[in-house]
Amino acid sequence: MMSSQHGSALPNRNAPFVLDARALNRAPGSMREEHRVVSAPSRMGLDMIAIDKGRDVTLDLRLESVSEGILVTGTVSSIASGDCVRCLEPMDLDVEVPITELFAYPHSVTSATTEEEEIYRLIDDLIDLEPVVINGLGLELPLQPLCSEDCPGLCTDCGVPIASAEPDHGHDTIDPRWSGLLDKMGSADSSKN
Template identity: 40%
Template sequence: MVIKHSPFSVNVRDLVNRPGEMREQLITVPAPEQLGEGLVSVAAGSELDLDLRLESVHEGILVTAEVDATAEGECGRCLTDIALPVRVEFQELFGYHGGEAIEYEVQDDHVDLEPLIRDAVVLALPFQPVCRPDCPGLDPETGLRLADHPELVTPEHSDPRWAALAGFQASEDNGPDASSGADQQREER
C-alpha cells in the first residue's frame, strides 16, 4: 500500500529514534486552500516559504518553523487593494506513537505541518488591516479616498461643552511635583 503525503508532510526517516540529530531545511509549498476569511487572506496556491529545524529528541521530533507568506485583500479604512507580509513562527513536538493520546505524531516517518501552518498563519492575519498606519479612510459624504483628496478633510469640530476650557493653560507650578497650598500650610506649622 502506497501512502500519499501532502506537500506539508516532511520526511524525518533520518532523524527517527536518533536523539541529538538535527536537520535544517528550506522548502516552498503552495497554500492548499485560502488561509483566512477576513479583509485579507493568503490565496490558495500562493507560495509559503518554510524555514524548518527538525531535531530528534527522546520523545519524538521537535519542529521549529518560520513561515513567510503574503496576504492580499483590502484596507479596512479606504478599501484599497493591499498586500501584507506575514511571518509566523511556531515550535511543536511530534511524538512517537506510544499508546498515549498526543496531538501531533510522527506517522510513517513523516511529520505533517499543514494544520500547524494553517492555524499560525490565520491567527497572524490582522483583523482590521490598513494600507498605512495613518490611513484617513473614505469621505463619509462622497465616498472618495481622503488620501487622494486632502481638500475633503474637514477640520475637527470641537465639542461646544468644552469651549470654556479652550483658553485654559496650565501653569507650570501646578505640575505633579508641586505641593498644594494645604501641603505648604502644614509644612509651615
C-alpha cells in the first residue's frame, strides 16, 4: 500500500477524491456521511479495462473519527470500459470498490509506529482517497475482461466475432497433407469439362 501523501505535500482541497475531515473535530465517535458524484480525474484501472477520464464516479462513504485517525468505510462505484479479450468488442462493466481504510492523525501512535508506505495519513485534516480507489480498482477489475462468460470469441479463420456471424458461418479447410491430392483431383475435374 502506498501512502496517500508523498512526503508532506498538501492535497488539493478541490480534487475530486479529497475529503475534508475538519467537521469531525477529531472527537472519537463523531461521524458524517459523504455522498457525491465526481468526475474521474484521469484514466483509473488496468491496461485492459478502466474508468475513463471524466466518467462519473459515485462515492457513498462514512467518515468516522477514532482515537488514531479517521476511518473511511463505504463504496466507490462507476462504469469501467475496455475490450473483451475473446471477441475484442468494446464493453462496459459496473464496478464497485469496497472501502475500509484508516487515515492516521499526524503525531498519533499509529502514525509514529507505522512505516510511511504502510498506512495512509491525514494532512491538514484532508483525506486523499484517490490512491485507495486506484488500489481497490486493481483488485476489483478483471485482468482479462469478458463481455460475457460464454463469449465464443473470434473465428480462427477470418477473425469475425462469432457471436455476430451468420448462423451458417464456416470455412472449408483442407488438411495440408491432402492438398496435393486435391490439386490432382481438381485438375482431373477441369480436364473432363
